[in-house]
Amino acid sequence: MHVVVPLIEDATLGWDQAKLFAQTLASQLAHDFPDRFLVSMAKKKRSGRIFIDYLRNETTATAIAPFSPRARTGAPVSMPLAWSQVRHGLDPMRFTLLTVPHLLSRSTAWAEYETGARPLRDAIAKLVGGT
DSSP states (O other): OOOOEEEEEEETHHHHHHHHHHHHHHHHHHHHTTTEOOOOOGGGGGGTSOOOGGOOOOOOOOOTTTTTSSSTOBBBBBOOOOGOOOOOTTOGGGGGGTTTHHHTTOTTTTTTTGGGGGHHHHHHHHHHHOO
């Protein structure tokens, strides 16, 4: 699952600061909850834990785009979801090349995307204990 967070543009902060923020947040989560999260990309270490990939926060990084089919059996699709749709037992195979066209007509996952935008500077301040 990719969590996408819109940021309010700040000319004084760039990709380097965004990546450092993401790395620091990911490392803190992995430190505080080692049974749940990790920052190691090695698949053999991930069993039963969530890999937090802060490396996508870079101008040259690649990530799968929303609505992209995956090269896997059943042709699952990278499907944007609203938080209300994310729950225990969510089956990624519900979103395939065959099912997504019908689901798109009912999807509101991106409807209020921009209203969630927050300043990166505020998030950095909270992470490091500022105001």
